[in-house]
Amino acid sequence: MRDPARFLKLLLILGVLLLCSPAPAEEAIVVWRIEPKTGVTDKDADAISAMVTTEVGRVSGRQTIGETDMKALMVGEEKKLSCGAEDTACVAEIGAALGAPESVTGTLSKLGDYWILSLQRLNVRTVAVLGRSERKAKGDLNLLVESIAPAVAELFGRMAAGTVVPVTETGASTDATPPRELTAMGWSGVGFLAGGGALIIFGGIAQWRTGEAKKDYEAGGTGGDTRTYDAWKAVTITSYVTGGALLAVGTTLLIWDLVADRPVEAALAPLPGGAMVALRFSF
Numbered sequence: 001m002r003d004p005a006r007f008l009k010l011l012l013i014l015g016v017l018l019l020c021s022p023a024p025a026e027e028a029i030v031v032w033r034i035e036p037k038t039g040v041t042d043k044d045a046d047a048i049s050a051m052v053t054t055e056v057g058r059v060s061g062r063q064t065i066g067e068t069d070m071k072a073l074m075v076g077e078e079k080k081l082s083c084g085a086e087d088t089a090c091v092a093e094i095g096a097a098l099g100a101p102e103s104v105t106g107t108l109s110k111l112g113d114y115w116i117l118s119l120q121r122l123n124v125r126t127v128a129v130l131g132r133s134e135r136k137a138k139g140d141l142n143l144l145v146e147s148i149a150p151a152v153a154e155l156f157g158r159m160a161a162g163t164v165v166p167v168t169e170t171g172a173s174t175d176a177t178p179p180r181e182l183t184a185m186g187w188s189g190v191g192f193l194a195g196g197g198a199l200i201i202f203g204g205i206a207q208w209r210t211g212e213a214k215k216d217y218e219a220g221g222t223g224g225d226t227r228t229y230d231a232w233k234a235v236t237i238t239s240y241v242t243g244g245a246l247l248a249v250g251t252t253l254l255i256w257d258l259v260a261d262r263p264v265e266a267a268l269a270p271l272p273g274g275a276m277v278a279l280r281f282s283f
Helices: 004-018 042-060 066-072 088-098 139-144 146-154 183-218 229-259
Strands: 029-031 064-066 102-111 115-123 130-138 264-271 273-280
Touching: 029 042, 042 064, 042 102, 042 139, 042 146, 115 139, 115 146, 130 139, 130 146, 183 229
Parallel strands: 029 064, 029 102
Antiparallel strands: 102 115, 115 130, 264 273
16 A cells, blocks of 8 residues: 555454454455446446455355445545455455455456456465456356356355356367267177287287197107197187187177267278278267
């Protein structure tokens, strides 16, 4: 504050206001008037400020001290509070003098056809920002009014009743296709995959046994009899072929079940000496 005498007088008036308050200061939140920026009238800012103050009290369940309440007891020059919405040190100073642990400030601006409401929640003791929220609305100011409840709820880490949280740049789309549960066809595919995998593993064991039988034959341990070697070789080939076929069938059934009734997009791109086909679908 540039005028210490004026600031002390202001604190005295605010102290009187606080003593007249029915709720303990430790439970109060100071809600400052929304600061009008480019393209915003004082009338619009006052209307939005009143709504934000009411919503802060409803969401937090605590008493709110609005800037209008503070100004009601002030006359002359004391009606002009010099704190801006971004001046966290000044806001914290007033809030600390009141004994209220938190303050809420904000700005309202208009850029082209867009109304932009920015809110900030401040711990006045540590001058730490506890939360921020911003809402944009194109066209009529009434559209922005509908965003006040979710904006204030976001400040306190909550969700307003009946509010759909907008998608952020890093969040998942709210209209994303929900996961699909497997049908009998899908579970059959899983069964084929399991059986095919088991046969591939058994084929690996059979291949090892084939190698052992070959070594035994070459060492003369079988007396020139190749039946054991031939049997294990046949088992190896059969296991690999059958297992591979089961894996192919299982994969086909599973994919078909996952993409059934889902949009499938195909693209054909010419390449030198041929072409590339790309398929896109959602699970």
